[in-house]
Amino acid sequence: MQQHTRRIGLFALLVALYVAGGAYSHALIDGTDEVTLFWPASGVALAGVMRFGVRWAVFVPIGGLLVHLLFAPVPLGFLPWSLASNFIGVLVGASLLKRAQGNDPLTVDFGLRALAGGMAMALTSAAIGTVGMVQAGLIPLAGLPAAVATWFLGDLLGVASVAPAVLLALARRERRRVGDGTGYAAEPEQLLWNVVMAASYLLMAWVGSLGGNYALGLVALPLGVLVWSALRFPPLHTALAIAVTMLLVAGMAGMALAGYPAPAHTRDSISLLSFLIAVAALPMILSFAMHQQRTGAAHLIQRANTDPLTGLANRNAFEEQVRAALAELGAPQMALAYLDLDHFKLINDTASHVAGDSMIRGVAGVIEAHRHRGDLLARTGGDEFALLLRNCTPMVAEDRARALLRAIEGYRCGWDGQMLATTASVGLVSCQPGQCDYAQLLSQADAACFTAKEQGGNRVCLASLDGGELLDRTAAMKWVVRIRESLEHHALELHCQSIVPLREGLQEGRHFEVLLRLRDPRTGELMMPGRFMPAAERFHLGTRIDREVIGRTLDWMATNPDAAATVHTCAINLSGDALIDDGFIGYVAERLRRGNFPGSKLCFEVTETSAVRDLARAQRFITEMRSLGCRFALDDFGTGFCSFNYVQALDVDYFKIDGSFVRDMDTSPLSLAVVRSINEIAHVLGKHSIAEHTESEAQRKALAAMGVDYAQGHAVDRPLPIGTYFAAPARGFWE
Numbered sequence: 001m002q003q004h005t006r007r008i009g010l011f012a013l014l015v016a017l018y019v020a021g022g023a024y025s026h027a028l029i030d031g032t033d034e035v036t037l038f039w040p041a042s043g044v045a046l047a048g049v050m051r052f053g054v055r056w057a058v059f060v061p062i063g064g065l066l067v068h069l070l071f072a073p074v075p076l077g078f079l080p081w082s083l084a085s086n087f088i089g090v091l092v093g094a095s096l097l098k099r100a101q102g103n104d105p106l107t108v109d110f111g112l113r114a115l116a117g118g119m120a121m122a123l124t125s126a127a128i129g130t131v132g133m134v135q136a137g138l139i140p141l142a143g144l145p146a147a148v149a150t151w152f153l154g155d156l157l158g159v160a161s162v163a164p165a166v167l168l169a170l171a172r173r174e175r176r177r178v179g180d181g182t183g184y185a186a187e188p189e190q191l192l193w194n195v196v197m198a199a200s201y202l203l204m205a206w207v208g209s210l211g212g213n214y215a216l217g218l219v220a221l222p223l224g225v226l227v228w229s230a231l232r233f234p235p236l237h238t239a240l241a242i243a244v245t246m247l248l249v250a251g252m253a254g255m256a257l258a259g260y261p262a263p264a265h266t267r268d269s270i271s272l273l274s275f276l277i278a279v280a281a282l283p284m285i286l287s288f289a290m291h292q293q294r295t296g297a298a299h300l301i302q303r304a305n306t307d308p309l310t311g312l313a314n315r316n317a318f319e320e321q322v323r324a325a326l327a328e329l330g331a332p333q334m335a336l337a338y339l340d341l342d343h344f345k346l347i348n349d350t351a352s353h354v355a356g357d358s359m360i361r362g363v364a365g366v367i368e369a370h371r372h373r374g375d376l377l378a379r380t381g382g383d384e385f386a387l388l389l390r391n392c393t394p395m396v397a398e399d400r401a402r403a404l405l406r407a408i409e410g411y412r413c414g415w416d417g418q419m420l421a422t423t424a425s426v427g428l429v430s431c432q433p434g435q436c437d438y439a440q441l442l443s444q445a446d447a448a449c450f451t452a453k454e455q456g457g458n459r460v461c462l463a464s465l466d467g468g469e470l471l472d473r474t475a476a477m478k479w480v481v482r483i484r485e486s487l488e489h490h491a492l493e494l495h496c497q498s499i500v501p502l503r504e505g506l507q508e509g510r511h512f513e514v515l516l517r518l519r520d521p522r523t524g525e526l527m528m529p530g531r532f533m534p535a536a537e538r539f540h541l542g543t544r545i546d547r548e549v550i551g552r553t554l555d556w557m558a559t560n561p562d563a564a565a566t567v568h569t570c571a572i573n574l575s576g577d578a579l580i581d582d583g584f585i586g587y588v589a590e591r592l593r594r595g596n597f598p599g600s601k602l603c604f605e606v607t608e609t610s611a612v613r614d615l616a617r618a619q620r621f622i623t624e625m626r627s628l629g630c631r632f633a634l635d636d637f638g639t640g641f642c643s644f645n646y647v648q649a650l651d652v653d654y655f656k657i658d659g660s661f662v663r664d665m666d667t668s669p670l671s672l673a674v675v676r677s678i679n680e681i682a683h684v685l686g687k688h689s690i691a692e693h694t695e696s697e698a699q700r701k702a703l704a705a706m707g708v709d710y711a712q713g714h715a716v717d718r719p720l721p722i723g724t725y726f727a728a729p730a731r732g733f734w735e
Contacts, residue, residue: 010170011056014048018067019066021039021042021043022041022063022067022071022072024040025038025040025072025154026071035130035150037150038157040243040246042090042125043158043165043166044063044166045059045060045086046159047170048166049091050098050105050114050167051170054091057090074136077136078135080132081129081133084132085127085129086125088125089121090121090125092120092124093117093121097114106168107291108285111284114159114163118160119159121155122155122159125155126147126151126152126155130147131144146266149266149270150266153269153270153274153277156273157276164284165240169236169239183294184233185232193228193229200221201222203218204218204219204221204222204249205252219249219276222249227286229241229287230287233287238287304317305317307378309357310361310379312368312377312378314380315386318386318388322376322438326437326438330434331390331433331434332390333392333430333431334388335397336387336428337428337445338426338427338445338446338448339367339386339426339427340383340424340425340449340453341359341363344359351420355413355420359415359422360379360383363422364379367385367404369407370404370407374390375387375388376388394428398428398460404424405423409458423458424457424458425459427448427451444463447463449461454538479532480535483532486518487545487548490548490552492517492518492548492552493518494516495514495515495721495725496513496514497719498717499569499716500731502710507568508568510568510569510730511710512567513712515529516533516573540577542576542577543577546573546574547587550591553570553572554592554595557595557597558595558596564596566726569631570602570603571633572604573605574605576610579614588628598629605635606622606635608637615649615650619649619650633690634647634652634655636656636658637655637657637658637678638658638674647681648685652687654687656691657675657678661678662692662703665699665702666698666699672702675703675706679708689708690709690710691711699715
């Protein structure tokens with residue numbers, strides 16, 4: 001009912017506008033035997049039919065009938081011709097335009113095609129109407145060409161000056177401003193424009209009243225202001241300004257007001273109308289062109305700031321918006337939530353990346369549904385989202401984050417007969433606007449999210465800007481950057497430390513462990529693995545470091561064959577990730593094949609903890625590496641005391657007794673008993689034992705008395721750069 005009432009109201013409005021245009025045109029002529037100079041009703045007719053369809057064209061003859069009844073009575077014989085000319089003309093023009101119409105009326109192409117449709121409409125209407133005037137005896141047959149030209153140009157001026165304003169005013173979508181990003185003028189400039197336009201009207205009228213042969217040239221004044229409008233204001237603004245200007249100028253010329261003479265001859269009418277059509281059309285086309293440029297630029301900006309998969313803001317746009325929010329002094333407390341989907345790679349690998357994209361879009365919808373008004377949301381990466389929660393205390397922010405996680409956990413994405421599900425982890429950090437930096441805020445939230453994933457996922461991890469634990473996580477991330485740079489530039493340094501027998505007859509040649517060091521490029525400080533390896537293992541860089549150490553060691557041996565010939569055993573540590581890296585064995589095999597250093601001289605040390613984590617896989621790894629001739633040592637043995645049940649399953653050559661027990665042998669009976677037990681187990685299983693961190697002669701004697709096979713530590717020698725180590729004499733049996 002409400003829609004029906006609205007349509008009736010719009011129909012009545014079109015009829016009223018048409019009648020008003022007809023009444024205005026009648027004021028420009030002296031009798032029924034004249035063709036009006038300007039017919040604005042034609043613009044109303046074309047705009048109305050274009051906006052609402054040809055079924056609404058009936059308002060044209062209704063409006064025309066009212067015009068003739070109320071303002072412009074005509075002979076009864078001419079009335080059907082008059083009504084038919086306008087009705088058929090608008091149908092021809094609208095149908096021509098409809099067949100070629102695009103989706104957006106605010107384009108230069110549409111404007112030119114609308115002008116062509118208006119010409120077809122005006123020509124059809126002029127042909128029918130002037131023939132009717134001849135038939136009704138209003139004009140002689142000899143006056144037909146002049147009447148056709150005047151009727152045609154008068155209708156076309158109505159289309160050029162009135163149709164855009166009516167069409168844009170009626171079309172709700174086009175009436176909306178495109179947005180602040182389009183660069184339209186602000187309100188102060190609009191007020192100034194209004195003043196200047198009014199002044200141009202007054203000046204044009206005043207100068208015209210003074211007389212002169214070129215008074216009409218003063219139309220250039222409002223024309224310049226119309227160009228200003230086309231450059232700086234929306235098309236609707238320009239269209240309304242053109243309509244008002246043309247009504248004013250045509251009225252002054254048609255009614256000989258303010259010193260403007262009325263056209264005395266047909267050629268005067270044609271010249272005037274042609275000039276006014278150009279004045280009306282050119283600023284409107286320019287306005288369409290500027291609008292296209294603005295919307296094109298806005299579209300490019302939107303594409304640059306929008307994630308194409310989800311339609312959310314991207315990382316760059318989010319950063320810009322959050323920085324602006326953080327700069328609002330006195331604003332309520334906020335919280336930044338960094339969300340990462342758990343194990344999302346499984347969906348991509350098992351269902352397909354297309355299914356993963358569908359899941360991402362669905363999760364984005366879930367987050368958007370839980371976003372409060374004023375919150376900022378963005379997709380910052382593959383399966384990562386960021387959400388700025390406004391006006392949120394830490395407790396409220398945590399509750400909202402947990403509710404969001406429950407919603408994501410409950411979401412199901414249908415795909416190829418499957419119901420895909422996922423969970424997420426959230427890092428949350430609170431802040432007070434004006435007191436925190438965006439980069440630091442995002443880093444802390446990201447680090448907290450990583451911790452949430454490390455703890456099993458599907459949880460919220462809170463962080464504070466000054467939390468010690470969070471600073472540790474951030475420091476670890478910084479270490480990762482430095483490690484990656486060192487790997488790329490091969491800046492890691494290799495040191496060697498001897499492993500010497502505690503009794504005669506065990507070996508001949510050098511037995512040593514390759515140790516890793518990182519030199520700070522700024523300070524020159526040599527940093528021990530304990531400072532950077534935890535971060536490397538936490539962020540899964542262990543295998544890359546393992547490959548770097550093996551590659552650098554074999555390269556050094558290849559370039560120093562004499563030193564390589566003195567090697568009996570070269571021990572190299574392996575991370576736990578190497579045991580599950582399918583390509584690691586192939587890498588070692590390829591490096592051994594390319595060089596002359598035999599695999600039998602390599603001994604890879606794996607920690608007890610990493611080996612026991614997946615015993616079967618660790619044993620397969622050891623077996624395949626043994627096929628290359630490599631040997632193995634079980635490092636840090638004893639730290640996982642219960643692992644004695646597994647040692648029989650691991651085919652290793654050495655048990656390295658953890659240094660913490662060796663250091664405490666002198667003061668701790670328990671440590672002494674552990675060292676003795678490990679040594680005995682090694683011998684029972686046919687393995688050799690190595691005591692790490694042997695620091696004194698007393699420890700050496702105690703170890704030798706127990707029957708431990710080898711010792712390693714500062715009491716033997718300190719780690720040295722690989723070149724320096726091989727330049728020194730080899731250490732043999734330690735008496």
